[in-house]
Amino acid sequence: MLLKGKHIVLGVTGSIAAYKIASLASMLVKKQADVTVIMTPNATNFINPITFESLTGNKCLVDTFDRNFQFQVEHVALAKLADVFLVAPASANVIAKAAHGIADDMLTTTLLACQCPKIFAPAMNTRMYENPIVQDNIEKLKGYGMEMITPSNGYLACGDTGAGKMPEPETLFEAIVKALAPKDLAGKKVLVVDADPQASLSISLGHHQPDTLPVTLSDMMGKVLTDQPIAPGEGILHHPEGVDLMPANIELSGMEVSLVNAMSRETILRQYLDTVRRQYTHILIDCQPSLGMLTINALAAANRIIIPVLAEYLPAKGLEQLLQTVGRVRRQINPKLQIDGILLAMVDNRTNFAKEIGALLRETYGSAIKVFATEIPHSVRAKEASAVGKSIYAHDPTGKVAAAYENLTKEVLRIERQRDKRRAEIGR
């Protein structure tokens, strides 16, 4: 699980919303996170530190000069340990202090010493929140790379209605998970290419009517076929979660037909990707579940393949044909092509049948091709994620499918590192 063993620091300040952090601490502890709460002295007027100590099992820190502690210099030790620091509720006062590097209590001192992701959930009266001084301080913190959770609108404890209400613990929880989410992809720039006319990838990333998209992969491949120039980034869409998408729609099946009589028909996709390759660290091509000319194009363009197989009898049988095609493409068009592994997907481990298929695949192919240790479990939450156009990390961040994909990412990146190392050794 993403949160298991992670050190989460919650900074609680003098706001009426402080009581909500008890539920948040409890949610995090249930997910096996190691939670430490730091309170400003003013916050102790709103909720007793004992509440947090009971919920987290850790000492709640208030006083920087408290001599009854377990670390050497506690604020520094804790700062080194923290994976995420969330200040919630964040008072106008603490926001101002943090924006100016003031460290005059345990919370602000630890905050300044922390290098992990820092998140603020401002909570205050609307007039305070809208005050340009507060807004300037918020912008300043954003400029230093800190994340702000926008307060919601609503009825405030002071009787006013407007912006300034701290979001519910579930939203804060999601922000923490997001900050922890796939660290392995940090710094990577990823393009996903939908090479399937059914457009499942495009739909899953929120383009529910792909046929209305003005530019898709079919247009880009058409330009390559007719020797037309492609503008930088043409047709590439940006997903809010940080990946780029070259979408597809049904026009791509027309392209499949056009390719049949084209010159260099197997390398049209590769020629398109050559125009964007330099902007990305990783390009993922989602293929259709058949071995037509589009799939051959994908195999000709790729360096590595992951073969997802449903844990059912017929898809497992179809694998044989795919492996033959991969062999042929490697010999005739793309000698660099490597199989990273076979990935068992939508595994329902409650059934013996799914386990048998997994065992059969490992027995049949395991000696020649890696079968990933990670299996993607069957889950309704994963299907929902596609329907809402979010990744599984955003839709169900603590669920079993997100955890499985995180493990898979680690396995894939490990293979990449090993291969790079081997290549470097050969080059020496």
Ligand SMILES: Cc1cc2nc3c(=O)[nH]c(=O)nc-3n(C[C@H](O)[C@H](O)[C@H](O)COP(=O)(O)O)c2cc1C
């Ligand atoms: C009942 C009550 C509720 C308060 N709620 C908030 C609040 O939501 N946000 C805020 O910025 N200040 C609030 N304040 C004012 C802060 O507690 C005050 O500015 C304090 O100095 C903040 O200290 P701290 O930032 O060190 O915790 C409230 C004060 C009282 C008495």
